[in-house]
Amino acid sequence: MAEMMKGNEAIAEAAVRAGARFYAGYPITPSSEIMEYLSWRMNEVGGAFVQAESELAGINMVIGASSCGVRALTASSGPGISLKQEGISTLCDEGLPAVVITQVRYGNGLGTLFTSQCDYNRETRGGGQGDYRCIVLCPSSIQEFVDLMLPAYELAEKYRIVTVMMGEGTLGQMMEPVELPDFVEVKRTPWALNGHYTYKKIGIFERDSMAEAVELRAKYAEIKENEQRWQEESIADADYVFVAYGVPGRATLGAVRELRAAGEKVGLIRPITAWPYPDKAFANINPNVKGIITVEENATGQMIDDAALAIKKTHKDRNIPAYALTYVYNTPPINRIKEDYFKVKSGEIKEVY
């Protein structure tokens, strides 16, 4: 039976049910309710909660708990996630799984509190120092967010990687009907630090960085091959295919259905993994498609690069125009997307690539 819940609270409860037993983080709008909820909830389920002195400390506490084999979580937004980047890079370096939630808000520097998708590049490129990637899941509803919490941990543990749940401010703040999943059995990873030296980590000066890099490259290739997730609709015969994720992905789905009903041959690819990017979905697009159109909540157009590369890979014989509709912040209304679609069709909006 679905129950109306605020996004951040449903997400926090879903994390507990997915086996998370450690949370450390620092308050920031629009993600704070996740830690508020877990500040009392972790105690109830025998987990641990620490209100850290900073985002930096928070992610490093997650490193400590994760190294001991516990499902660990931190959540933040914009500048807070920037502060966590060294720690995320370290998790990847040490092969420690963790889930990092970001409820994205718009802006550079301190930024704003508006819901947005401006941090796409940071999350999908490995935002810290080095040569790594995180798996990035980008749900479009509270229910999908909740349902992805367990896969987020399973993926992180399977590949010894960080999973970033790339939400949006609005996913944390709005209420929707939610059905919560059951509790999983809580277990520690078999390789954890436990004081008994059962996990034979080698010393830092004995590591072979070249061999490790080659292994990582193979691991990322395997993830790209096996873990792409997306939703698609009406792309096999579409003249124009929209590409949009998250809440704008939902708005775009509404626009696609209304445009179809009015006789426009349009379709949608909604990435559920932003990394690995769902390249495979693009192979299902009409070979004679006239263009792809990303819908993004940022000013500069970020996902357009991935979409343009994907269509280049799957439609090698033609140079298919790639357009970006960039709405900066706040979810674009269906009517606005429809209006801008006709501007693309008429040539008023020019392609980016």
Next chain:
Amino acid sequence: MANTRERKVPALVDKPMDFCPGCGHGIVSRLIMECLEELEQLDNIIFPIGVGCSSNLGAGLECDRLHCCHGRAGAVATGMKRVNPDTLIVSYQGDGDAYNIGIAETFNAAYRGENITVIVINNTNFGMTGGQMSLTTMEGQKTATSVYGRDCSVTGYPIRFPEMVAREFPNAAYAARGTVTTPANINKLKGYIKNALQAQLNHEGYSVVEVLSPCPINWGLTPVNAMKRIEDELIPYYPIGEFKKREEAK
């Protein structure tokens, strides 16, 4: 005549560590391992290890350990301890790691009263990177970034962290400072380290032991003169002793 006496290496050490000649790190590492052995905790220990010369500890140990981001061992230790309340968590850091870059994490772990043990090797400079000024560099001390001598009017005065813990944090269990200059001082230091570990084992709360340690290479002194500098110059400013004793020991 051949030396027939077997040289005993603590059970947790499986490789030589690359410390410079005359460095104090080796003595302190050994004391920690001896204490763990005497407390029968060799199979119940995780070391979150700092960045700098302290990193060498991780290279020589055969036990659970994690090399932390620079300065963040206090936070990593917190995460480890909260999910393993009965495992000894001992962070091993230098003054640059624990105090300069890591003061927020070091301070806040003590402030919360995390039941961990923090060992800080204070050699009054950044040893690993070539002897730059740190928060513990003495007034007038010449370093790679204070070539005319530390000017405290613009760089601040040397910090005394164990005293601050003893003074400001009511739920800290133990705070002390020792040194490695003489056998007597080494024995005293071993007692401090053991007390700190016992405090943690008994869930008494946060414990910190700072160690005044020679850095002859970066100080530009012979090993003997480096020890002498600790006695003559550092101890008068950084007193040796227990600033907060354990409740049961009072």
